[in-house]
Amino acid sequence: MPKNTMAAVRLHEFGGPEVLRYDEVPIPALKAGEVLVRVHAVGINPPDWYLRDGMRTLPPEWRPTVPLPAIPGSDVSGVVEAVAPDVRGFSVGDAVFGMIRFPSFGESAAYAEYVAAPASDLAHKPAGIDHVRAAGAPMSGLTAWQFLIDLGHDHPNPFQALPHRPMALGPGTTVLVNGAAGGVGHFAVQLAKWKGARVIAVSSGEHESFLRGLGADTFIDYTQGRAEDQVREVDLVLDAVGGPGSDRFLRTLKRGGALYPVFVSPINAEELERLGVTTSIAQVRSNGPQLAELGRLLDVGTVRVAIDSTFPLAQARQAHERAARGHIQGKIVLTVA
Template sequence: MTEMMKAVRLHAFGGPENLKYEDAPRPTMGCTEVLVRVYAVSLNPPDGYLRDGYRALPPEWWPHPHFPLILGTDISGVVVAVGKNVSGFSIGDEVYSMVRFPERAMEGSGAYADYVSVPASELALKPQNIEHVQAAGAPMSLLTAWQFLVELGHDAPNPFQSFKHTPVPLKGRTVVVNGAGGGVGHLAVQIAKWKGARVIAVASSRNEALLRDLGADEFIDYTKIAPETVVKNADLVIDTSGGTHVERFLSSIKQGGAMFLVNPLHFSGQKEAAERGITVSTTQVRSSGAQLSAAGSLLETGIIRVVIDSTYPLQMASAAHKRALSGSIQGKIVLTHF
């Protein structure tokens, strides 16, 4: 007899109202996997993209999965079973993970649920001094900032460019973080500061006090002034927002500097960058338990922290997705199911 659990499932692509809280089969666990009782799970942009069927992408990239799907990648919870070939984790361990990303990006990684099976290589012990809500808010945003700014950590082909993304030295350099109030942005500010950079945060005015508290040396309210008109000779701009006209920041970067694009799809400044000697680079974030363990030490010691925009019970996932669509998110949105 199949064991059941509660989960939020998607039976057809569409809006937040398509997310249904219902009974679903509990996942089975492979010999190199760990079964986790999920206590909290955070929302990330790929959750919304998949819910909508990736309609922002060219039609040839649209997924054709088998419904129903269970969205979500970022979890914090407790180990309830361990595969026979797994070492390093035990029943009762508090853990966190970004589950099967990008491998399951087009079909759902199964995190909006009471239980999820996780490859042991993608799992790390939860930082002890933070709660499950903060731990669940970390994985994708933290790994994105880490892989862009600190260590790529893998040799997988880069789907966005022909060359491997390589982080640049940050100590003593000037780093501009565009979209600094968001999930990736607020962590990028803290990691760049930890690495010894002078950090300029670009966001709306409601984020200024927070970002200065997180270590930003300067703050620019993009709703009042065009940041590219006041920032000159930056060593690196990391854009976490995407969208159009990101290439405007090229005028703010010194010769030989770099621009890192978390979402590169609308960038059109390749020719100008080449003329200015600016390296433009991007990469696809990938699951890594080892990197979550390394970065987790910064969370545990309070060197960096995860800001929570809002929390919702799991059964209100549709409301959480509506919040995500409303914009002006400060940090992360988290679903809880204690």
Template sequence: MKAWCVRRFGGPEVIDLDDVPVPEPGPGEVLMRVCAAGVGPWDGWIRAGRSVLPQPLPLTLGSDLSGEIKALGDGVTQFAIGDAVFGVTNKRFTGAYAEYAVAAAGMLAWKPQHLDHVAAASVPVVGVTALQALFAQARLVHGQSVLIHGAAGNVGAYAVQLAKGAGIRVSATAGAADLAYVRDLGADAVIDYRTTAFEDAVRDVDAVVDLVGGAVQDRSFAVLRRGGRLISAVSQPDQMLAERAGVEAKFFLVDVTSADLAQLATMLDDGSLTTTVGTVLSFGDARIAHEMLEGTRPRPRGKIVLKVDP
């Protein structure tokens, strides 16, 4: 089979399309024919050697995927051969840019019926990150408030929709070109971060979901109520600033589970959640996808997905 492999860390040029054996599923795993593979910034970090997780070489890139189960490993009883599923390959977030991939059964769910494989492959990591940031980490409930930084990005767009759907008041930051888009997602207040200091527009929120980091993260302590929570999917917050503000602040790594994926699938099927696919490339264009990640090629808003034809 064909797979996009990395044998040394570096830029997009280090990705090679190789012939490799079809993998075999181990206990708790399934073998999937990959119909589509999502491309995310973490793929670029892994390729460049900047992953926070150990990534022994050689490796096959990719984590998000949607496809059809072709074989079951020992102990897998929740799925059957032929099932259409979506999710993530494994906790290392590798192996999906391939014609066939092994995936942990506990990181998969049945594909949303109303989405094709390309749209389904755009969901897993970013959708579950938004879900867990809001509810497992920030522990938000109906009637509370949140400020979401980077609301027009892939995680942010899900976070806005999920928070609004749960009855949470949503303030969000975005660029001028994305203000209308974020409002349409359901944000109650949208702040143009280039022209307005968000500290002047937001006060005493229950939580901040930080998808930007840097100075934006540090400034966010000023808008939290005492006892509030700053949750970052980008970097570890300054604990001295958190203590001074009287808030909880933490960085978290997403833990993709079948249960969370199934919850998102239900919402995608009933129309309470939408996904945005920005760029669909052929399987042979993985390097172009990574050039988009690096910013050396333009890309529209939304997720990059590789379509893997049979």
């Protein structure tokens, strides 16, 4: 393949996994503030298939305009190929990882051999993990971080009038994580344990040993009984599934407790007032410095990235088909030769 072109996966139309096409496209030009990364691995995330599907899961007024063809994806790990003159802190040959330009749907362009990334979105890859695990970390890890540890930005919240304020976690705090085996969920379990909280993990029974290995104190198999019928007096619920029905977890909270649904969920304000609890949601955003903090935990093994499966970049369709089957343990990653 000529040096000015690269392989990339693009959408020429919206639809199912079959619309993902393996194309030859120009290598992106470097702009001020950017780093050109030779990609080794790409993490896939729910926004990738939301984009592929034309954002039909979002209310029409929230759907961004995405020009086609578009390269999906935001999470990469790779090696710096070139650096814009105004960039400091990164050099050619550095191993880096990051979540690129999120939440700018359709502009991240991670399903490719090269990506031009804002330097502010990147961090040095932890030496203690490989590119596959590093690519699996950014969006899921930053989502858990910004919900539970530190929001880290002052952008307006598109989901609520007030900024999200993470609850202080520590010994004596009980956190329930629903969807605990997935990308965000398995990071949330580990970060809550890192802060000293007692963690209740909710998932299907096949993931019990995995989640106990990550530090979960209590495991609930939702196929054998509803968590909201078994648990009371929880300080915080992080619902990594979210969406309609998330409000069923309100009954698990003690007065003063909080529910954080990762995906937008309609919650009755009168019910919140009656129970004396709150709910809050955030929009995850690219953040290189936060990723560097998470990277230090990854480097020493305090937090680890679980890999469900890997696929070559050319098999992005099969990776999306795997995601559609559900029951994912950790992350699905595309590898780039």
